[in-house]
Amino acid sequence: MNVGRFMSRFVTRYPGWSRLAVVVLFFALWEILARFWIDKMFLSPPSRVYGEIGKVFATKGVPEALGVTFFELGVAFAFAVMIGLALGLAIGLNSFARRSFMPIVLLLYGIPQITILPLFILYFGIGAPSKIAFGVTHGVFPIVLTLVAGVQNLKPVLMTSARSMGASRWHILRYVLFPHMVPSLFAGMRLGMAGVLLGVLLAELYVSISGIGHFTSMFTQAFDPTRLLGLISILAAMAIALNEIVRRAEAHFSKWRA
Amino acid sequence: MRDPEIAVKIKNVAHYFGEAGDAKHMLALRETTIDFRRGGLLALIGPSGCGKTTLLNVIGGLLTPTQGSVDVCGKTVNGPMPREIAYVFQESALFPWNTIKENIHLGLLFQGVPKNQREDRARQSLETVGLGEFANHYPGQLSGGMRQRAALARALSLDTPVLLMDEPFGALDEQTRMVLGEDLSVLLSRTQKTIIFVTHSLGEAVFLADQVAVFSARPGRIKEVIAVDEPHPRRSGFVKAEKFTRLRNQLYDLLHDEIRKTVDQGSRPGAFL
Amino acid sequence: MTARGVVAARRQTRWRSGLAQIVFLLAVVILWWLAANRWGASPLLLPKPQLVFFELVDILRSGEFWPDLLLTLGEAAAAFAISATLGLATGFFVSVSPALVKVFEPLLAAVNAVPIILFLPLYILFFGLGAPSKIALGATIGFFPIALNTIAGFSSVDRLYVRSARSMGASPAKLVRHVLVPGALPIVLTGLRMGFTVTLLSIIGSETIASLAGLGHQIVNLAEAMEMPRMFAYIVFVIVIAATLNAIVTRFEKRAAARR
C-alpha cells in the first residue's frame, strides 16, 4: 500500500530503531562489498576488523602508543581549557581588552595551523610535547571565542539587581558571572575538544617514526587493512567517547536552560 | 532634623547622562525636590523617556546623580542600600540558573542574612505571593506573571522598609496585571512598607497608589502629585467607582499635554525611527 | 542611536581593529627580528626575518611555487566540487521529509564529531599517495558541514510560507524555486563556506602528513632539509593564500546572502 507513509510513521515513532537500521544497513553493505568485490589488500569486511581487533592490541607497541595518545589528548585538553578560560575571561570581561585583542584572536584563529606543524616538531621534538602543544593551539581558540561571546550576553539587569541586593564583587563573580558562564564554558569545551582531537591526531599521524603514525604507516605499507581499520576504529571510539563525555557534562550543567 | 515620617527625601536632584561638552550629553531629569511619606504606594507616571527610571535608580543608589542628594530612612544614599531598599525590575531579574527558592536564598546571602534564617524567610515570602509549590522551579519553567511574583517574593524576603518597582507588570497581559495589582494592594494593607512604583498605565496608577506623581515631558520633573485617598486593600469594584474614573480622567488630562509635547519633539526614545 | 551613528561607530571599530592587527603583526615581526638578530636565537629554530623575506621574494620571482600551488588548488577545487554536489544533494533530499531528517541528521552529526582525518591512512591505502586520496579525503571532510547546514537551512524555512505559497497555488517546482531555496540560502551558504574551509585545510593537511607534492609537502621537504628561511617563507606564502581564499569565500557568502 502506501510504503512511504508507513515508513514515515515508523520513523516518527521509533527514531532510535530507524537510525540503528540505517547503521546496520551501512555495515551490511560494507561487509558485502568487502567480501565479494573489493580486493582484500585494500578493504576488510567489518566482521573481520571486529574479530581481529585483538591482533591490533597484540601488535608490539600499539597499546603503548594508544595510551600515549590518550594521555596527550587529556593533557592538551586540560591546558586548552585552562588557557582558554583565562584568556576568555581576561578578554571578555574588559571592553578595552576585547576591542584590542579580539581582532588578533580572530586573525590567529584564521591561520591554517597545519602549515606550522613541522615547526612544532622541530621545536618540541617527536614525542608527546609537540603533539600536546599542537592540540592546545587547536583547542584554545574555540574556547576563547565562545567564552568571550558568553560573557557579553549577560543581561545587565542581573548585575544591577545583584548589586541592589548588596552583592560584593566576589558574590557577583561567584553567583552571577560564573553560573552565567557555565553553559558557554561547556559549549567552548565541546568545540575545544574537537580542536584538541584534530590537533593531536594530526600531529600523531604526521610523525611516522613513532606513536600512532608509525603504526598507521606500517599497516598501510603492509597492505593490512584489517589492522589499520582496527586501529582507526579504536581511535575513533576514543574520540567519540571523549566528545560524549563533554557533551553529557554540558547537558547536565545547562539544565536550567530547558 | 530627621523626620521619621519621611521615607524618601529628594533634595535638588538632577541628572545628566554623558560627559559635559559631549554630543551625547543630555539632561534626563530636571532639578527635583520632594519628600515621600512613609507607608503606602507612590506611583510615578509620565511620558516615555521623562526620567522615571533615572529617578528610581538615583533613589536606589544604582546611579549617582549629577547634582543633589537623596535620603532614604534618614540616611544619605551613596550606593545600593540593601537593608533599606529592595528592587523589582521591569524584566525578570531572577537568575535563570537558580530555582525560585535559590534565587531568594541568594538575595538573602547578598544582603548578609545569616544562613539559618534564610530558609524560613524564603518559604514565607513565597507563600505570601502564592508560589509555595513552585519553590523548586527554574524561572524558565514559570509564566511571566509567576516570574514577576517570584521577583516580588525575592524583594519582600529582604524585608526592607522601601520597595522600588520599575514597571514590574509592564510585560504582562491586562488580566494578570489586575490580579497582581489586587495582591499588591492586599500586601500594602498588611505592612508599613513604602513602595515607589513606576507605571505607564493610568488605571494601574489610580488603582494601586496612595499618591500619583505625574512627570512632565522630557527632560522630566515632577509636575503634580495627586492623592488617591482610598484604603487598602482595594477591591476590584473600585475600578467601577465614580472616584476612580474621575481621578483617571484627571491624570489623563495632565498626561495628555505632556505626551503630545514629547511626540512633537520628534525624538521620542524607542520610537520606530 | 541613529542609523548613521551606528554605521559610523561600526566603521570606527573596524578601523580600530584593523589598526590593532597591523600593530600586532608589526610587533611580531620586530620581536622576531630582535630574537633572531640580537638575542642569539638559533638560526635552525628561528631564521632571521630578513632572510625569510629574501627567500619569499625569490620564491615569488622564480615562480617555482606554481606547480605546487596549482596542484593544491586543483585538489581543493575538485574535492570541494564533489563535497558540494553530494552535500547539497544529500541535504536537500533528507530535508524533504521530517522523518528522514530525524533519522539522518543525528547520524551525520555523530560522524561529523569524529576527526575524519583519522581515515587518511585508509584513503592512502585505497587510492595511493597521489591526488585521488587527498581529493577523496577533502571531499569526505567537506561533505558533512555542507550536508548538515543544507538540512538545517531547508528545515529552517517557516512552514507558514510554504503553506501560504501552496494556498496561492504554487507548483512544487515553484515552491522550491521561490520559497524553499531563498529561505534556506543563508544557512546553506554558511555550510558551503565551512565546507570550503575544511576542505582546503584537509588538502594541505594530507599533503603535510603523507604526500609527494603540493604546498604542504613542500613545507615538510624544506623542514626535513633544515632549510629554515625558505620553509618560513613557504609558510607565510601558504598562510596568505589560505587567508585570501577564505576571505573571498566569506565575502561571497555575505554578498549572496544579502542579495537574495
Ligand SMILES: Nc1ncnc2c1ncn2[C@@H]1O[C@H](COP(=O)(O)OP(=O)(O)OP(=O)(O)O)[C@@H](O)[C@H]1O
Ligand atoms: N544609560 C544612559 N545613557 C544615556 N542616556 C540615558 C541612559 N539611560 C537613560 N537615558 C536617557 O535619559 C532619559 C530618561 O530615561 P529614563 O530611562 O529615566 O526614562 P523613563 O521615564 O524610565 O522612560 P520609560 O518610560 O520609557 O521607561 C531618556 O531620554 C533616555 O534616553
Ligand SMILES: [Mg+2]
Ligand atoms: Mg523606564
